[in-house]
Amino acid sequence: MLKVPDHQVAGHQGRDGKLGPLVDDSGRFFKPLQGDKRGTDEVAFYTSFSSNTLIPDHIKRFFPIFYGTQLIEASDGSGMQPHLILQDLSFGRSNPSVMDIKIGSRTWSPQAPEDYIQKCLKKDRESSSVELGFRLSGLQIFESKESGFWKPEKRSMTQSLSADEIRSILKKFVSTNKSGVLGSVPDCAFASTVYGGSGGILSQLLELKSWFEEQTTYHFYSCSILMTCEKELALNGKNPRADIKLVDFAHVFEGKGVIDHNFLGGLCSLIKFVSEILSEDCVTEPR
Amino acid sequence: MLKVPDHQVAGHQGRDGKLGPLVDDSGRFFKPLQGDKRGTDEVAFYTSFSSNTLIPDHIKRFFPIFYGTQLIEASDGSGMQPHLILQDLSFGRSNPSVMDIKIGSRTWSPQAPEDYIQKCLKKDRESSSVELGFRLSGLQIFESKESGFWKPEKRSMTQSLSADEIRSILKKFVSTNKSGVLGSVPDCAFASTVYGGSGGILSQLLELKSWFEEQTTYHFYSCSILMTCEKELALNGKNPRADIKLVDFAHVFEGKGVIDHNFLGGLCSLIKFVSEILSEDCVTEPR
Structure with missing residues (x-):
């Protein structure tokens, strides 16, 4: 009755007799x-x-x-x-494209033990966290029924992507052309339906941002935003069910009356990337 | 013709034969x-x-x-x-109250030399920078013609203030009662004229925030916001000439297409402190 999830992109995985969800x-x-x-x-x-x-x-x-x-x-x-x-965030979804984005230039709380802080700090500096305010922890992008998912295996590589590489992946997430092919220019065919519009991902990120500008109860360290959409629905002219969810709360601390400026800064950086794709001259006509 | 400035609250000072502005x-x-x-x-x-x-x-x-x-x-x-x-930001001002607030939980750029990064990181963690997203680098608050300015001398103390202490100083900045007296409750008599209104400090901070949400040209490390107002003008029912200025650009780096999420996060934290004072039940009637 219980099984290993199909669409997990980050974290411990329960395959091959290992402990996982x-x-x-x-x-x-x-x-x-x-x-x-x-x-x-x-x-x-x-x-x-x-x-x-x-x-x-x-x-x-x-x-x-x-x-x-x-x-x-x-x-x-x-x-x-x-x-x-x-x-189960993948329940009822068909071939979901998923990005796990760990938010914040700093993944450690000042209250954490010193050895943990040093370990996190090293990883934050080696990955894109310090530069971009977030890092990619995992991803799978659906290509087609024939070729399945593009799912880069080298986790260490996705975590230290440059700004240009992140831009390219965020475009591939909403494009019809094959993701894995090196040098292919993403057509961003679904940018307006996945990222844009009143129910799109940008609008959801902005709602979350408004809350983070006000809330002083929780500080979220090492927490991710999971972006999901279903490309096949978009291909068939339907709503791609794009949404964002926060996951991983093993390092949440009391905010004690101060906003979570670390999460908020990283979130604003991600918002800028997404909104630039929307305002760029990608190919926007339907395929 | 040239003289040492009267109202400098942070940085090297040119008194007693030392090098300063x-x-x-x-x-x-x-x-x-x-x-x-x-x-x-x-x-x-x-x-x-x-x-x-x-x-x-x-x-x-x-x-x-x-x-x-x-x-x-x-x-x-x-x-x-x-x-x-x-x-000269104090030019033409009479007894200005000034706060120098170093913005950002991180005062170091990832491109800086390792020994400089370690020095900054230590100071960021010891001061309020990591916790609050900013630290107070200096301040003077005008009290009255008789008692002059309240100007805490212990710089290391002001830099590591708690959230509650920062709140209290931000209130004293806009209050008529004596700043230095321990335990006196600030009346916030000028909160609405200095922080509030269309030309007030909150509105200026929000304008700056909008720019930081968009601009990807400069990353400002170890840069301060200087808040200034003239309490005597407010006491006489005049516009207190409240304003903010950015100062200290020895550690500005190219943004390379990414927003300055570090400065923006700290700025949003400061904005939250100021807006809370405005919405609180301070004594708001004129004295």
Whole structure:
């Protein structure tokens, strides 16, 4: 009944007897609790956030639904282990294109232990986080029924992309031409339907930004924005169901009356990339 | 003809035979070029910025006017030295209250030398920069003709203020009661005239923010926002001439198509502090 998810692009994966998340057939995602403080901290965040009546509904929709925790048989055969039960963000989607973008030029909280800070700082400097305010943690872009997904395997490479390379991938995410082919110019055929419009990704990012300009309750470190869309729907002239969700809350700290300027800065940087693609002269006619 | 400025709150000061800036009696401020790369970098920035026709006038007004460079007799008696000639931001002002706020949780560029990065990082973590996204580099608040200015001398203390202490100082900046008295509750009598209104500081900060959401030409590290107002004018029911100016451009780098998410994040944090004071229940009736 439980199986390894098909469309996971980042994080520990539960294949080949390793410990990773599982999904059921009714839209629930089981994420193993990390054994240390991170596991309990993530439960604490979901518990606090899901019961926080000050968070407006139009913001809550950017977070996976939280159903509690449960002991289930872990994917690595290590027996019954505690799991977070969350909304399966790929449930009911057909061949979703997914980008996992870790937001913030800094992935460490000032309260974290010194060795953890040094480890994160090194990674932030080696990846694109410090330069761009975010880094790509994983991605899969659907190409066609024949060729399937473009899913770069070298995680270390995607994390240290230059501004131009990020631009190119954000274009491929909304293009009809093959993603993997080196040097092909993305046509951005679906830029206006995926990124643009009142329900598009840019509009959702701007809603999130407004909230981050005000909220002083949570500081999100090492948290990702998951961008998803379904290219096949767009190809058939339908709404591509583009949306953003925040994921990974093992390093959320109390904001103590200060905004999360680190997340907000990175979010604004991402917004700039997306809005530039929308205003550029990409090929915009339908294929 | 040249003298040491009266209202400098941060940076090297030219008193007692030390090297520091000088002012003339026609509104010009002479800043000695720092001997190393910082000096030439600051000249390069002012030269680039002042001739950049893409910067709108309503943004240019937030920067000191640049008149070029000149060899003049240095304040430390070391003979003729190169100086930047800038607008004297205190010229024509009577007893200005001034806050120098260094913006950004990070004061170092990724391109800087490693030993400089480590020095800055240490200071960013020890001060309020990492937590709040900015730190107070200096301040003077005018109290009255009798008692003069409140000007905390311990620079290291002002730089590591907590969120609550920053809030309190931002309130004192717009209050009639004595600033130095421990525990006195600021009345915020001038919050609406200094921070609020269409020409007030909040509105200016928001204009600057809009520009930082778009501009990808410059990244400003270790740069300050100077907030100034004249309390005596407010006491007499006049416009307190509140304004903001950006200063200190020895660490400006090319943005290369990416927004300055570090400066923007810190700016948004400062904006949140100021807007909270405006919306709070301070005493708002005229004294």
